[in-house]
Amino acid sequence: MTRDDDRRATGLVLTEEQQRRRRARNVAIGVALFVLVVLFYLLTVFKMGGNVANRPL
Amino acid sequence: MSMIQDDRIEAVSALPGPSLAGVGDYLALLKPRVMSLVVLTALTGLVVAPTGEHPVVAAISLLCIAVGAGASGALNMWWDADIDAVMARTVTRPVPSGRVTPGEALAFGMTLSVGSVLMLGLAANWLAAGLLAFTIAFYVVVYTMWLKRWTPQNIVIGGLAGAMPPMVAWAAQTGTVSFESAVLVALIFMWTPPHFWALALVKSEDYARAGVPMLPVVAGQDETRRQILLYSLALAPLGVAPALIGLGGWPYLAVSVAGGVEFVRRALIVHRVREGAPARKAAMGLFGFSILYLFALFLLLLAEKLVGVVPLTGPVAGWL
Numbered sequence: 395m396t397r398d399d400d401r402r403a404t405g406l407v408l409t410e411e412q413q414r415r416r417r418a419r420n421v422a423i424g425v426a427l428f429v430l431v432v433l434f435y436l437l438t439v440f441k442m443g444g445n446v447a448n449r450p451l
Numbered sequence: 452m453s454m455i456q457d458d459r460i461e462a463v464s465a466l467p468g469p470s471l472a473g474v475g476d477y478l479a480l481l482k483p484r485v486m487s488l489v490v491l492t493a494l495t496g497l498v499v500a501p502t503g504e505h506p507v508v509a510a511i512s513l514l515c516i517a518v519g520a521g522a523s524g525a526l527n528m529w530w531d532a533d534i535d536a537v538m539a540r541t542v543t544r545p546v547p548s549g550r551v552t553p554g555e556a557l558a559f560g561m562t563l564s565v566g567s568v569l570m571l572g573l574a575a576n577w578l579a580a581g582l583l584a585f586t587i588a589f590y591v592v593v594y595t596m597w598l599k600r601w602t603p604q605n606i607v608i609g610g611l612a613g614a615m616p617p618m619v620a621w622a623a624q625t626g627t628v629s630f631e632s633a634v635l636v637a638l639i640f641m642w643t644p645p646h647f648w649a650l651a652l653v654k655s656e657d658y659a660r661a662g663v664p665m666l667p668v669v670a671g672q673d674e675t676r677r678q679i680l681l682y683s684l685a686l687a688p689l690g691v692a693p694a695l696i697g698l699g700g701w702p703y704l705a706v707s708v709a710g711g712v713e714f715v716r717r718a719l720i721v722h723r724v725r726e727g728a729p730a731r732k733a734a735m736g737l738f739g740f741s742i743l744y745l746f747a748l749f750l751l752l753l754a755e756k757l758v759g760v761v762p763l764t765g766p767v768a769g770w771l
Contacts, residue, residue, distance in 0.1 A: 406469070408469050412469045412470075412471065415470070415471065415472065415473045416469070416470070418473060418474050419470075419472065419473070419474060419477075421474075422474045422477070433511055433514075433570070436507055436511065437508065437511060437573065437574055440505045440507045440508050441505075441508060441574075
């Protein structure tokens, strides 16, 4: 039995509003992670510049 | 019902209920209005610094400083939920209103604190990251956990945390801590007491109910008015100082002198008018003007650098 099943069995079912807010939080976390990936990409490019390619093959 | 099922139901009942927090509640934890001032003062520090990183790296540094400031706001709201719940000004904040649990606020604040410091270290340098970590720790541990509920000097000493962003930004750009960045810190540091005490004069009942020993609660309104005037007299010349050390030009000098005079004039009115609605109006007038004053000075330093106004050089700037 999963945690969600447990909650349903004990009457803990999310309301529409709670589901909507959880969805919004999930989207926000997704956006934040995507922004973080972009920031690290930009940092790599602008901090290392051409040196990224400057290594023995 | 079996014993195993009973145990499971008990365990499920002990779980926290479904979170009611919306994205806006988490944004509110970051204290966006305070953050806007941090962004402006840090941006000014980044731009007026003599050397610099690539603009993209500088922008990432600015983001880290802003997020670090927001994180300390979230940790402040986590710790202060009990007193926020009894003050009219703060009762609707996410934690006292029950929309965000204290644990969620703590986890959010800690994650952003650690993340912003590490990211600033990687983006700029570890001196700037260390200064950001110090700023967050000073605000959360020294101000929020210790000074705020202990001494009427809470916002005087604690104000250092709010004053640090230009120095963190300067360090991010140059890798050093300079006299110029210290002057910008001193300016915000000296601005903080009259700014907060002007508000505290009006909200002193709120603070008294929460047991926060703000100066008007502990030393009385008259002493607070005297202290506001003294700090304003010290602030006015400090506001002019950036023009004397090679950071500001003639426009800055003119506005900082006029702004300083107006600041002291309003502090004098607060000192003189002590009763009823006019006293309240004078205090709120000073509070509002103090925000305008600081924004104007830092915006001007920023604008002068961006449009190429030549900073003043003179005996003081020359000595440095």
